[in-house]
Amino acid sequence: MPQRSADPAISGTGEPGKPAETAPGGSYREAARKALPSVVHVYTTQKLVAPKHPLVDDPIFRHFFGDRLDNQPQQRASGLGSGVIVSPEGYVLTNNHVIEGADDIEVALNDGRKLSARIVGRDPESDLAVLQIKADKLPAITFGQMESLRVGDVVLAIGNPFGVGQTVTMGIVSALGRSHLGINTFENFIQTDAAINPGNSGGALVDSQGNLVGINTAIYSRTGGSLGIGFAIPVSSARSIMEQIIRTGTVTRGWIGVEAQEITAELAESFGLPDTEGSLIAGVVRGSPADSAGVRPGDVLLSVNGKPVKDPQVMLDLIAALAPEERAAFRLRRDKTIVEVQVRIGKRPAMRTERE
Numbered sequence: 640m641p642q643r644s645a646d647p648a649i650s651g652t653g654e655p656g657k658p659a660e661t662a663p664g665g666s667y668r669e670a671a672r673k674a675l676p677s678v679v680h681v682y683t684t685q686k687l688v689a690p691k692h693p694l695v696d697d698p699i700f701r702h703f704f705g706d707r708l709d710n711q712p713q714q715r716a717s718g719l720g721s722g723v724i725v726s727p728e729g730y731v732l733t734n735n736h737v738i739e740g741a742d743d744i745e746v747a748l749n750d751g752r753k754l755s756a757r758i759v760g761r762d763p764e765s766d767l768a769v770l771q772i773k774a775d776k777l778p779a780i781t782f783g784q785m786e787s788l789r790v791g792d793v794v795l796a797i798g799n800p801f802g803v804g805q806t807v808t809m810g811i812v813s814a815l816g817r818s819h820l821g822i823n824t825f826e827n828f829i830q831t832d833a834a835i836n837p838g839n840s841g842g843a844l845v846d847s848q849g850n851l852v853g854i855n856t857a858i859y860s861r862t863g864g865s866l867g868i869g870f871a872i873p874v875s876s877a878r879s880i881m882e883q884i885i886r887t888g889t890v891t892r893g894w895i896g897v898e899a900q901e902i903t904a905e906l907a908e909s910f911g912l913p914d915t916e917g918s919l920i921a922g923v924v925r926g927s928p929a930d931s932a933g934v935r936p937g938d939v940l941l942s943v944n945g946k947p948v949k950d951p952q953v954m955l956d957l958i959a960a961l962a963p964e965e966r967a968a969f970r971l972r973r974d975k976t977i978v979e980v981q982v983r984i985g986k987r988p989a990m991r992t993e994r995e
Contacts, residue, residue, distance in 0.1 A: 670795060671807045673849030676749045677725075677780035678842055680799040681733055681756075681770070683718045683741035721798035721842030722746065722770065723851060725881065726779050731770040732881055733841030734856055735761045738768050746772050749805060760884035764824035764892075766856055767877060769884045780843060783850030785875040788812060788829070796833040796855055796869065798842025808834035810867075817870060818952050822857050825956060828870040829853045835869030844871040853877070893961035894987035896927020897934065899951035910937075917941045917972065918954040932969070932982040939972040959987060 720737030724730070731746060738744055744756040752774060759769040792812045800806050810833030817828040831844065835858050844853035853871030860866050883890045900906075900921040907915050917939040923930050934940075940948050943957040944967050961967055963986040971978045 667793070667795060667809060667847060670845060670847055670849035671797070674780060674795070674797055674843055674845045674851070675805065675807070676778040677723055677851075678749065678797045678805065679722045679724060679731060680747040680805070681720045681722045681731075681737055681841060682745045682747065683720075683738055684743045685718070685740050686742050719799060719802050719838050720840045721838065721855070723841070723843045723854065724777050724779050725782075725851075727777050729772040729774060729777055730759065730881070730885060731756065731772060732854060732877060733768050733770060734854065735763050735766045735768040737841045738770065739763075744770060746770065748774075749778075760888040760890075762880050762884065762890040765872065765876065765880055765890070766823050767854065767872065767880050767884075769881055780845075780851045781849070782874055782878060783846050783848070783852040785852060785873050788815065788846065788852055788873075790814060793847045794829075794831055794833055794852065795845050795847075795849075796831065796835050796839060796842065796871075797845065798835070798839035798855060800834075800836035800838040802838055806839075810834070810869075813868070815873075820857075820870070822870065825876075825959065826952070827873060827876060827956070828856070829873055831869050831871060832867040833869060834865040834867075835871075836865050837863065839869075889989070891963065892959035892987040893963060893965070893967075893984040894927075895929040895932075895934070895958055895982055895985060896924035897929045898922035899940070899954055901950050902939065910939075911975075912939065912972070916947070916949060918948050918951045920971075928982050928985045932980045934969070934971065934980060934982070935973065937973070938978070940969060941972055941977075942968075942970040944968050958984070 722731040722733035725732050745753055746756045747753045754772040754774055756770040756772045759771050761768040790812050794810060794812055796808045810831050812829060813832050814830040817830045818826040820826055835855050839855045842855045843851055844855055846852050852874050854877050855871045857870045858865055859868035880890055898921045900919040902915045902917060902919050904915060920934060920936055920938045922936055923934055940954055942948055946957055948954045961984045963984055965984045966981050967984055969980050969982050
C-alpha cells in the first residue's frame with residue numbers, strides 16, 4: 640500500500656519539533672496542505688509531421704530541389720494536465736487522454752522540480768494511465784475510503800486548470816455512481832460541483848482530510864469552462880486498475896462476446912417481458928464464450944453469479960470484473976422460461992469495441 644513520505648515538509652507536522660497550525664473554523668487548509676505536494680503538473684509534447692509538399696513526386700522539381708522536398712520541418716503540439724503521485728517509487732496516476740499520443744512527458748512537482756516521465760501502462764476504456772518518475776523524497780498521497788464517501792460530503796479538486804498553476808477548488812459530492820454518460824466504456828463516476836476545468840484532468844479529488852477519493856476526469860460544459868458539473872473516477876476503481884497496470888503493464892477484463900441492448904418499456908411489451916430489468920442479448924459473436932455456452936439472441940440476461948443485471952452497463956461491469964478462464968453462472972430468461980448456463984469467460988480484446 641502506498642504510504643506518504645515521512646519528510647517533515649509533507650508529513651503534516653510542519654517544522655520538526657513544532658506542532659501543526661490549527662485551522663480556523665470552516666477552513667480546509669490542512670487538507671489542502673496535506674494533498675498539494677502529491678499533485679503534479681503533466682506537460683506533453685507530440686511531434687506533428689508537416690504536410691507533404693504537393694510537388695514532392697514531380698521529377699522536374701525533384702531535379703532542382705532534391706531531398707529538400709522530403710525534409711520538411713516537424714511541428715510539435717503541446718498539452719497539459721495533472722497527475723497524482725501514488726507511491727514513493729514514483730508512480731503517478733493520471734488520465735489516459737492527458738498523455739495519449741505523447742512523444743515526451745514532463746512532470747512538474749509542487750516543489751519546483753521538473754522530471755521526465757515514462758508510461759508504465761494505459762487503460763483507454765477507463766481513461767486511466769500510470770506514469771513513473773525517478774526522484775528522492777516523493778510525497779505519495781494518502782488513499783481515502785470510497786465506502787465512506789456520501790452525497791453532500793465536502794471535496795477539494797486540485798490540479799493545473801488552463802495552465803495557470805496549482806489550484807484548489809472546493810465543492811461537495813453531488814452524486815455517486817454516475818454512468819451512461821458516454822465518456823468511457825466503464826463508468827462509475829463521482830459527480831461534484833467543485834470547479835474542474837481543462838488542465839485539471841488527472842488531478843486529485845480529495846476529501847476534507849486531504850485523502851484521495853477520485854481522479855478528476857471530465858466536465859459537462861457548453862463553453863469549455865466549469866458549469867458546476869464535474870466527474871471523477873472513484874479511488875476504488877482507480878486503485879484497482881493502477882495496481883494491475885503496475886503489476887502487468889495492462890488491464891485484463893472478462894469478455895463473453897455478446898451485443899446487448901437496454902430493455903425499454905416498448906421492448907418489454909413487444910417481447911412479453913414482465914419488466915424492464917435485465918439486458919437483452921441482441922447478438923452473439925460466433926465462436927465466442929457466450930456462443931459456446933448456448934446463449935442466444937433474444938435471451939434476457941438476469942444475473943451473473945447471482946448478482947442482478949439491471950441494464951447493459953451493469954452487465955458490462957460484472958463480466959469485465961471476471962477473470963478469463965473463470966466459469967460463471969448466467970441466469971437467462973428465454974421466452975417464458977428461466978435458463979441457467981455456465982460460461983467460461985474469455986479475455987476482453989485490448990481495443991475498444993461495440994461488443995462486450
